[in-house]
Amino acid sequence: MVYWFDLFGTAIFALTGLLAAKDRQLDWYGGVVLAMVTAIGGGTFRDMALGRTPVFWMIDEVYFWVILITCIVATPLVSKITAPGRWLVWSDAFGLSLFNVIGCQVALTAGMSPLIAVFLGMATGTFGGMIRDLLVNEIPLVLRKEIYATAALTGGIMYVSLSALPRHYALPEGVAESASMAICFVIRVLAINKGWSLPKLG
Amino acid sequence: MVYWFDLFGTAIFALTGLLAAKDRQLDWYGGVVLAMVTAIGGGTFRDMALGRTPVFWMIDEVYFWVILITCIVATPLVSKITAPGRWLVWSDAFGLSLFNVIGCQVALTAGMSPLIAVFLGMATGTFGGMIRDLLVNEIPLVLRKEIYATAALTGGIMYVSLSALPRHYALPEGVAESASMAICFVIRVLAINKGWSLPKLG
Amino acid sequence: MVYWFDLFGTAIFALTGLLAAKDRQLDWYGGVVLAMVTAIGGGTFRDMALGRTPVFWMIDEVYFWVILITCIVATPLVSKITAPGRWLVWSDAFGLSLFNVIGCQVALTAGMSPLIAVFLGMATGTFGGMIRDLLVNEIPLVLRKEIYATAALTGGIMYVSLSALPRHYALPEGVAESASMAICFVIRVLAINKGWSLPKLG
Numbered sequence: 001m002v003y004w005f006d007l008f009g010t011a012i013f014a015l016t017g018l019l020a021a022k023d024r025q026l027d028w029y030g031g032v033v034l035a036m037v038t039a040i041g042g043g044t045f046r047d048m049a050l051g052r053t054p055v056f057w058m059i060d061e062v063y064f065w066v067i068l069i070t071c072i073v074a075t076p077l078v079s080k081i082t083a084p085g086r087w088l089v090w091s092d093a094f095g096l097s098l099f100n101v102i103g104c105q106v107a108l109t110a111g112m113s114p115l116i117a118v119f120l121g122m123a124t125g126t127f128g129g130m131i132r133d134l135l136v137n138e139i140p141l142v143l144r145k146e147i148y149a150t151a152a153l154t155g156g157i158m159y160v161s162l163s164a165l166p167r168h169y170a171l172p173e174g175v176a177e178s179a180s181m182a183i184c185f186v187i188r189v190l191a192i193n194k195g196w197s198l199p200k201l202g
Numbered sequence: 203m204v205y206w207f208d209l210f211g212t213a214i215f216a217l218t219g220l221l222a223a224k225d226r227q228l229d230w231y232g233g234v235v236l237a238m239v240t241a242i243g244g245g246t247f248r249d250m251a252l253g254r255t256p257v258f259w260m261i262d263e264v265y266f267w268v269i270l271i272t273c274i275v276a277t278p279l280v281s282k283i284t285a286p287g288r289w290l291v292w293s294d295a296f297g298l299s300l301f302n303v304i305g306c307q308v309a310l311t312a313g314m315s316p317l318i319a320v321f322l323g324m325a326t327g328t329f330g331g332m333i334r335d336l337l338v339n340e341i342p343l344v345l346r347k348e349i350y351a352t353a354a355l356t357g358g359i360m361y362v363s364l365s366a367l368p369r370h371y372a373l374p375e376g377v378a379e380s381a382s383m384a385i386c387f388v389i390r391v392l393a394i395n396k397g398w399s400l401p402k403l404g
Numbered sequence: 405m406v407y408w409f410d411l412f413g414t415a416i417f418a419l420t421g422l423l424a425a426k427d428r429q430l431d432w433y434g435g436v437v438l439a440m441v442t443a444i445g446g447g448t449f450r451d452m453a454l455g456r457t458p459v460f461w462m463i464d465e466v467y468f469w470v471i472l473i474t475c476i477v478a479t480p481l482v483s484k485i486t487a488p489g490r491w492l493v494w495s496d497a498f499g500l501s502l503f504n505v506i507g508c509q510v511a512l513t514a515g516m517s518p519l520i521a522v523f524l525g526m527a528t529g530t531f532g533g534m535i536r537d538l539l540v541n542e543i544p545l546v547l548r549k550e551i552y553a554t555a556a557l558t559g560g561i562m563y564v565s566l567s568a569l570p571r572h573y574a575l576p577e578g579v580a581e582s583a584s585m586a587i588c589f590v591i592r593v594l595a596i597n598k599g600w601s602l603p604k605l606g
Contacts (some may be wrong), residue, residue, distance in 0.1 A: 048452050137339065144424070201429065249453075266423055338543055
């Protein structure tokens with residue numbers, strides 16, 4: 001089931017890339033590039049830094065197809081989307097929660113320490129959007145405001161903690177995944193609705 | 203002969219980097235960095251994502267020398283180039299065509315699927331220029347207008363198709379390479395001359 | 405002792421990231437990301453391109469702790485720093501000198517040629533700051549002015565030259581390291597004090 005969720009998250013992240021391209025009046029190719037970068041950028045960095053090569057989308061090309069189909073289906077609709085609707089923001093929060101947990105899992109499986117796993121979870125969830133923002137010449141949203149990475153951080157800490165429970169108390173993997181995703185998702189959605197943000201530096 | 207073409211393409215891409223640096227009044231070091239990034243950025247990403255490490259320019263350092271010599275020779279001339287002349291645009295189209303086919307070849311040799319090979323061809327041909335544009339704080343040209351990546355896409359599809367012909371009908375490698383480069387080159391040059399572009403999103 | 409210096413350099417580079425975040429009024433998370441990118445970006449690129457994966461900070465997570473502690477300790481102080489003081493500029497020059505030599509060493513140990521080693525030394529010393537500048541939407545300082553990379557270049561050439569001395573004349577490793585760091589440091593500090601810069605292109 002994680003796999004289907006993963007493809008859903010990929011489609012949503014691709015959609016945010018396409019919307020960013022539309023805002024900047026890029027052409028269709030620009031939209032596809034931003035969609036790809038957003039959807040697979042974080043996982044690509046994670047895999048390259050871990051040495052898990054060829055990276056994940058080279059091994060399972062369904063990610064590519066999901067992105068391409070998302071772009072093809074969404075392009076005629078995209079001009080009608082004026083502001084990102086609530087459904088998109090919620091789906092994006094879902095994608096973040098999921099990619100974050102997947103990043104932690106991949107890192108722990110590769111033998112990384114809990115600290116590195118939490119970081120790679122955040123990287124998997126947020127780097128794609130950072131590169132997207134860079135490419136359209138904006139200071140990445142995730143660096144500027146709102147509780148975005150902090151939600152991922154909390155979910156990641158919960159996931160590595162639950163995964164480190166002694167065997168006797170160990171939870172089924174599905175429970176650890178769901179709980180970690182839930183806390184990340186809830187924090188992110190609350191942050192949007194309540195307008196929470198971290199204090200600015202300086 | 204591909205090797206000599208490759209070095210020519212490297213020199214041309216380096217030159218476009220140097221020109222970008224001049225436009226932004228960077229210093230000589232900035233020019234060399236932009237030249238390197240443009241000339242070897244695409245292939246470096248391709249190799250890192252495939253796990254072909256150390257990456258190509260570490261194994262054959264002639265690429266470095268070509269870039270350095272290009273910068274040294276071109277620097278005194280660069281202040282006289284006001285607008286990119288036709289020869290530069292044509293040479294750049296040639297470099298794109300070649301790097302695209304090389305990227306496809308490398309990916310197929312590494313056992314990648316045709317879809318991934320086409321993508322890595324485009325990445326090899328266009329990512330260097332994207333990073334160059336990012337570094338001088340512009341939304342990459344390739345995302346904004348003109349048929350650039352689309353030319354690479356067409357050439358890549360032709361190359362992987364010709365490479366996938368059943369043995370009985372297989373073309374000599376040189377023919378597949380030349381035909382794929384030719385179609386990419388022709389589309390790119392026509393696009394410039396006719397002012398073709400993809401429709402904008404939104 | 406190199407190890408302690410390395411951690412000191414990491415902390416200083418992290419601090420320059422935090423200051424850049426403060427200048428742009430990013431939030432605390434943005435500050436930590438810029439601190440990380442500045443401190444480990446160069447070495448991460450070096451390791452990924454060499455295929456030394458998992459990259460260095462995954463194997464020895466003390467780099468992460470140094471960055472986090474630097475951010476925690478420095479955050480309350482950062483609002484009082486109006487202009488980068490002389491101590492910061494000198495420390496940054498020290499960090500550059502050190503990371504440069506470490507990059508050369510890593511490359512030579514991995515069997516790279518002297519030319520590639522000099523380049524990877526420069527990359528290790530300067531790429532982190534380049535990505536930092538990119539993320540806050542500036543044309544990287546290192547491309548624009550002052551003798552920064554040139555200092556690294558000189559130090560790198562000295563290091564690979566001293567390392568290539570025939571056995572009969574070979575210097576102790578510590579001497580080669582110190583001499584190379586010293587020349588890089590002195591050039592960088594002189595460049596700042598005297599306002600040296602490379603000529604602009606064009």
